[in-house]
Amino acid sequence: MNLQSFLWDYGEKVPGYDVTVMNEREARAAAGILGTLGMIVIFVGIGYNHIIVAQVYLTFLFLDFTIRLFTPKYAPSLLMGKYMVRNQKPEYVGGLQKRFAYTLGWLISLPLMWWFVLHWEITFYKVMLCVVCLLLTFLESAFSICVGCIIYKWITRKDPQHCPGGVCEVRVKEPIQTFNPMQAIIASLAGIGLIVGTYLFLAYEEPKTFFGEFLHEAVLTDAQLQAEKDAAYEKEMSAEFGDEDEEE
Template identity: 45%
Template sequence: MKVDEFFAYGEKVPGYEVRVLNEREARAAAAILFVGAFIGLTNGVMLGTAVFSKYFVTFFAVDFTMRVIQPRYAPSLLLGRFFVQNQTPEYVGATQKRFAWILGFILAWPMFYYLVIDFQPNPIKVLVCLICMALLFFEAAFSICLGCKIFNLIKKDKATHCPGDVCEMKIKEPIQRFSPAQMMILIITVSVMSYGIYAYMTKLPNKTQLAKKLEILMMSDAQLEAIEDAKADAEFEKDDF
């Protein structure tokens, strides 16, 4: 392979005026990474260990570095290719995917530093982790590339060949539209699910380990210090008796 071809981003496919990538591989890879991130988060929250997360974040950072340089050799995309190799490719523009993966790259390396190099559990780290998981979930479940949407907002030259052809203007088919009854069911479903999550996180603070762990993770250093001081005072008073 020639050097210029090695660094050329995306693949040449007849019928496409721009270099493209296989969205099916990207979605499969996003699902694989989401599972890893979910396991790491649940291990940290429920078991109080970051061992799995350290290995996963290292893999995540290296993987997104490879995606930005040359996705042809990114480990997660190769795993995704293995699972979808018998499916018809869905080609999407490589430029906007690279932009989206640069965002992942920007999130990955600070996570690597604060989790692997200098372990510092804090609310910002949890928030970054949740943002990464949300991006992966939208990609895997709905084929929605949020980074690609940001690309279209800030770039003068709009992206083409987006997942599901969302970049190209088109009229929705009848099966894609909502009737009033369907819209009402959708609103009720989202409302009930949102309230269920809220109730789980707030109504049962002393009954779920998840809520306890999240509450501690979201505390500031000052709040954690105050809790430790209160425990020390309680121990001191207990010793006096």
């Protein structure tokens, strides 16, 4: 394989397509597998207080994306996804934008390897990077939204060919894709309710675990945290001196 072929021939050559392509169904299945494993790792890590599961997962993630940089043919998650959708009709998408997306995935997995596998040190911003990684896999697996492909379009300033869901083609939305006013209101209220409800739960529900406390402190401002500490201190003093006053 020469350099030009390596740079521009990412994926497979399929008759009828003037660029190398990948099967979007395999990519979405692989994203779903990685996202599901990531959520399992979080729950197991919290429930059993073990960091080894996170370290194994992040090592696998890093190796998987490292292989993807060179070829999608032998990446473990893509092979598992390929097996799961082997009986479905392929949906071909351009390979170059997918490689760019996988490069971004590798750039995210690289610091995660350093922070959590080689030098375990948990902070809010490092955890948020993990959350971003899971969010990206969720968007691709659930909605076929490839954020890396969108960024690729912005950087190259030209429309890539054969995007997931056919979003690159200029077309008019079908009637079934449009929202009437009532649908728009319901969807908006549902989204706002989900965001507000999540914030209220994290902000005002008493955390029961270290991770819960971590998220609780993350959503509050410094003033709110200080007010909580002052209230806890006053409650503690009231309980201590209140007992002494009753004894007198």
